[in-house]
Amino acid sequence: MKFGIFFEMSTPRPFSTATDLLVYHNSLEQARLADELGFDWVWCVEHHFLEEYSHSSAPEVVLAAVAAQTERIRLGHGAVVCVPEMNHPIRVAERAAVLDVVSRGRLEFGTARSSTWTELGGFNVDPDDTKKTWDEFVRVLPRMWADEPVAYDGRCFSMPERNVLPKPVQKPHPPMWVTVTSPGTELDAAERGLGCLGVASTTYAEQERRTREYHRRIQSCDPVSTCVNDQVTTLNFLYCHEDADVAAATGMRMVGLFGLSNAHLLWTREAYPTRAYQSLGNLSPAGGSDRASPGDPRGIPEGIGVGDPDRLVGVIRRWEGIGVTGINFLINTSETIPQEEVLASLRLFASEVMPKFQESASC
Amino acid sequence: MLSGTASLDELAARAPNMPALDVDAVAFEDVEVMQAAYEMDYSTREVCLPPGLHPTTPPLMVVLAWKVPDGPFGAFTMAQVRVSCRSGVRPRGFVAGCLVSTERAAAELRSRWGFPARPGPVRLDRFYDAVVLDAGPGLHISGLDPDPMGAGDVQYTVTTTLADTPRGLRLVQVEPDYELRRVERIRPRLDHFDASAWDAPALAPRHPVSATIGVGTLSVPKLRFVSRPDIMAFEGTETV
Numbered sequence: 001m002k003f004g005i006f007f008e009m010s011t012p013r014p015f016s017t018a019t020d021l022l023v024y025h026n027s028l029e030q031a032r033l034a035d036e037l038g039f040d041w042v043w044c045v046e047h048h049f050l051e052e053y054s055h056s057s058a059p060e061v062v063l064a065a066v067a068a069q070t071e072r073i074r075l076g077h078g079a080v081v082c083v084p085e086m087n088h089p090i091r092v093a094e095r096a097a098v099l100d101v102v103s104r105g106r107l108e109f110g111t112a113r114s115s116t117w118t119e120l121g122g123f124n125v126d127p128d129d130t131k132k133t134w135d136e137f138v139r140v141l142p143r144m145w146a147d148e149p150v151a152y153d154g155r156c157f158s159m160p161e162r163n164v165l166p167k168p169v170q171k172p173h174p175p176m177w178v179t180v181t182s183p184g185t186e187l188d189a190a191e192r193g194l195g196c197l198g199v200a201s202t203t204y205a206e207q208e209r210r211t212r213e214y215h216r217r218i219q220s221c222d223p224v225s226t227c228v229n230d231q232v233t234t235l236n237f238l239y240c241h242e243d244a245d246v247a248a249a250t251g252m253r254m255v256g257l258f259g260l261s262n263a264h265l266l267w268t269r270e271a272y273p274t275r276a277y278q279s280l281g282n283l284s285p286a287g288g289s290d291r292a293s294p295g296d297p298r299g300i301p302e303g304i305g306v307g308d309p310d311r312l313v314g315v316i317r318r319w320e321g322i323g324v325t326g327i328n329f330l331i332n333t334s335e336t337i338p339q340e341e342v343l344a345s346l347r348l349f350a351s352e353v354m355p356k357f358q359e360s361a362s363c
Numbered sequence: 364m365l366s367g368t369a370s371l372d373e374l375a376a377r378a379p380n381m382p383a384l385d386v387d388a389v390a391f392e393d394v395e396v397m398q399a400a401y402e403m404d405y406s407t408r409e410v411c412l413p414p415g416l417h418p419t420t421p422p423l424m425v426v427l428a429w430k431v432p433d434g435p436f437g438a439f440t441m442a443q444v445r446v447s448c449r450s451g452v453r454p455r456g457f458v459a460g461c462l463v464s465t466e467r468a469a470a471e472l473r474s475r476w477g478f479p480a481r482p483g484p485v486r487l488d489r490f491y492d493a494v495v496l497d498a499g500p501g502l503h504i505s506g507l508d509p510d511p512m513g514a515g516d517v518q519y520t521v522t523t524t525l526a527d528t529p530r531g532l533r534l535v536q537v538e539p540d541y542e543l544r545r546v547e548r549i550r551p552r553l554d555h556f557d558a559s560a561w562d563a564p565a566l567a568p569r570h571p572v573s574a575t576i577g578v579g580t581l582s583v584p585k586l587r588f589v590s591r592p593d594i595m596a597f598e599g600t601e602t603v
Contacts (some may be wrong), residue, residue, distance in 0.1 A: 014364070051364070051420050118420055121402065121572065260364065264450035268418040270447065270454060271400050272573040273517040273548055 001316060001357040002326035003040030004076060005034050005346075006235060009056035010261065012334040019335075020055065026339045030331060033343055035070035037350035041108060042066055042210045043076030043197075044327055048086070048119045052334060053261045060095045064250050067103035075103050075327075078197055079110030079179045082137035083130050084156050085123040086114070089137050091186060093144035097168045105169035110197050112179040112341055117271035127274045132156070138176065138192060142225030145173035159341040175229040182278050183210070186232075193223025197328075198234040204303055208322035215323060226327040231325045238329035239337065240349040248298035250337055251306030258333040282312060304331060309352035316357065365420075367448070369565075371391070371550065371583055371592055374525050379473035379480070381526045381535065384586050384603045386475045389483055393465025395430040395583040396541060397496055399504055399551045400447075400518065401601055411500055412457055413525060413592040415599055416448040423447035424568045425456055425520070426504060430487040431468075431592050435586065439468035442498035443478065444561050447520065451596035453597040455523040455541035456470035457534075460561030462498045476583065477526025477535040479562075494576045496547055498564040501560025506549030506574040514543040517575050525592055530601065542603045550574070 007030075011023050031042045042067075055061070063075045080092050100107040111132035112118055120127050128274070133156040144164040145148050151161040168174055177197040178189040189196045196214050198207070211232050211298035218230050223321065239251030268277040300306050305315055305327070319327060332342050374596035381572030392393045408418040427443045441463045445456035461480040472478040476547040486497045522537040538571040551574035 049420070049583075117572070121421070121570075218515065260452055264364070264417055264419065266421065266447070268425065269516075269571050270419075270520065271423060273546075273575050275513060275516045314434050 001320050001324075002040040002173075002233075003354060004063065004233070004328040005030060005039060005238075006045070006078070006328040006330050007041045007062070008045055008047070008054040008330065008333075010053055010258070010334045011055045012336075013052060014021055015051075023055065023335060024062070025162055026060070026335070026342075028069060028334075029339070030346065031066045031073065032069050033346055035073040037346060037348070039073055040326065040355060041074050041076045041328065043078035043110070043360065046081050046112070048363060050265060051114065051267055052116060059207050060099060062101055064102060066107065067099065069293060074108050075099060075107045076108045077110055078108070078177065079112035081114045081119075081121075082111050082134040083113060083123070083125050084133060085125045088145065089157055089206070090159065090329050092137065093141050096141075096174065097145060097164070097166050100168035100170055101166055101173050102345050107168065107174040108177060110179055111194070112178040115268060115277065116180055117266045117268045120268055121228045121271070127268050128187075128276050131158070131276050132264060136179070136333050138194065139224045142176070146225070153256050165237060175231075176224070177229065184278070186210045186214045187217055190217035191221050193218060193221040193225070193230075195229035195230035196232040199234070202319055204322060206320070207324065211323040231269060232323060233326035233328055234319060234324050236327050238305045238331050238345060238349060239311060240312055240353065241304075242308055242348065243309065244298065247307045248300055250341065251304075252300065254336050255301070255306065256331045257336050258330060261334065266355045269327045281323060282293075284301070309348065312349065312353045316353065320357070364594050365418050366413050366544045366595070367416045367418065368409040369411060369413050371413055375527070375570065377479060378525045378527050378532060379477050381474055381477050381528045384528055384530070384535075384589065385587060387444070388584045389435055389475070390580060391429075391431045391434040392580055393432050393578060395426040395427070395487060395489065395575045396519075396543065396579070397506065397574065397580065398517070399425070399426045399496075399506065399555060399574035400572040401426075401551070402572055404501070404569060404572040407565045407567050407585070409564065411459060411536070412448050414448055415590060415594055415596060416455065416457055416523065419447045419449065423449065423572070424560075424566055426496065426502065426558045427485050428485070436468040436471045439489050440464040441468070441472065441480070442474075442481075442487075442502060443498060444502070444531070444563065444566065445522070446515060446566070450523060451589060451600070454520050455536075455597070456520045458522060458524045459563035459566060462501070470558075474558050476522075476537045476586075477524035477528070479524065487575065499556045499560065503555040504574075504591045505552040505554055506576060507552060508550050509547035510549070511549050511577065512546055512575075514546045514577065517543075517546055517577065528589060530589065531594055534592050535569040535570055536588045536590070537584065537586065538584060540576070540582045542577060542582070543577035546577035547574055547577070548569060548573065584588045
């Protein structure tokens with residue numbers, strides 16, 4: 001089992017330079033600590049215009065800073081929005097390769113297509129087209145990273161022969177992932193040989209069904225490149241404290257606030273009817289935060305990483321048992337938890353919970 | 364978290380009276396349903412909503428029209444101007460204004476569900492390649508180039524109205540269910556909009572986003588929830 005931290009750069013009102021500095025530099029400090037503690041990944045999302053929920057509009061810049069301040073932790077570019085109005089595919093290939101070079105081969109490359117009207121409408125993107133452009137991006141990017149030179153004649157863009165430079169350190173290219181929000185996207189990932197980067201809260205039963213189907217499909221995939229990434233991760237919250245009551249009170253405050261700000265996004269389907277977007281939201285209440293865990297005296301939803309170390313070991317064992325190979329944690333929302341407490345939670349998790357899974361891995 | 368800043372006193376002054384909350388369910392057959400969404404200026408985000416509701420970003424004005432050929436209220440056509448919002452974490456459409464083609468239907472919509480309905484001229488006309496909604500001097504919109512799509516691909520958001528109820532001033536949750544047998548997406552055009560004609564001067568639709576036209580059965584079940592307009596839904600929701 002691998003563990004990551006996941007940055008949305010959620011930001012409380014009132015917005016100010018001081019708040020932006022606080023959010024970004026707290027995140028960088030968290031990344032440095034996660035590196036020291038042995039976390040596997042630090043992921044940084046790409047979102048645009050999402051007030052409060054996510055001010056993470058240039059993750060490649062954040063990850064470059066993380067690369068410069070850390071030694072070992074892998075950098076999750078999670079995920080690049082694969083629509084040409086937002087990111088030209090050549091620039092995507094170049095930026096990713098440079099990140100892999102400056103980090104000495106630590107890049108994980110996530111792909112996505114954006115889910116909100118706020119973002120798609122802001123860039124004048126036709127929601128009907130995003131699945132098509134995403135599919136085109138994930139097939140051509142490996143060629144740009146491996147071929148010298150490469151030419152491409154496609155639907156969303158074309159290019160004559162050019163050598164896209166530099167080439168990534170990792171050969172043939174960094175591991176590729178797909179963010180999975182809507183049910184069924186895990187199958188798109190499997191069929192292309194891409195890792196399943198879960199960003200939607202699910203129940204154990206639903207995740208087990210999805211993971212089983214993903215692993216079944218990827219056995220016969222038609223990969224977009226010569227390498228297959230068959231990892232399955234989920235997104236979770238993390239607040240770990242010795243006192244279970246304190247953990248529940250603090251952690252659930254974060255969970256609730258995240259769910260509220262998530263629910264306030266203007267999802268594409270609400271503004272623009274299209275078969276290309278079937279679901280509303282990711283960690284929305286329907287999927288997560290009001291999902292009572294049977295028998296939990298503190299009302300913590302099933303599968304949520306909030307509690308004392310013993311509870312978290314149990315929760316992660318369940319995820320591990322259904323085939324999840326990694327968990328990425330949101331560790332704060334809108335600075336609702338003071339930075340020192342966030343760092344203490346990470347330290348406690350690393351000392352009391354992570355070793356249990358390193359042991360099982362070595363067995 | 365942003366919340367509405369509209370004056371409750373001003374909203375209350377034009378809130379319809381609902382003598383009872385325990386109203387019967389109603390169904391209408393062969394209803395034509397048009398929905399059109401327009402982005403509004405950010406400056407209008409909070410000012411159109413009561414404090415108990417939260418705006419979306421960008422703010423979205425949605426025009427909803429029903430053309431009902433027959434039923435318990437007789438034949439009528441309704442045009443409703445609403446603002447997309449959230450009640451707690453739930454998506455809602457807050458009704459800012461409502462025009463109905465007959466006195467009888469307007470009275471029913473006011474008393475049953477708290478729609479701020481006024482009688483007035485409303486027409487929804489379907490042509491081969493266009494749909495036109497004409498709601499008196501306040502609204503004229505067109506939908507062009509119909510393109511068939513699945514009925515399940517359209518989202519109709521639950522309606523919230525502000526009404527004077529037996530429990531006092533309340534946000535009333537009205538949950539129409541649309542079973543449409545045919546839906547087409549149409550390219551929206553805003554030909555004319557006069558916010559003052561809707562008693563909602565802050566409404567400022569700018570950027571057309573989407574529109575649909577469908578036909579099928581419209582059912583409005585019994586009311587289940589109301590909430591206080593002055594506090595968040597987590598604290599102010601009441602069961603009917």
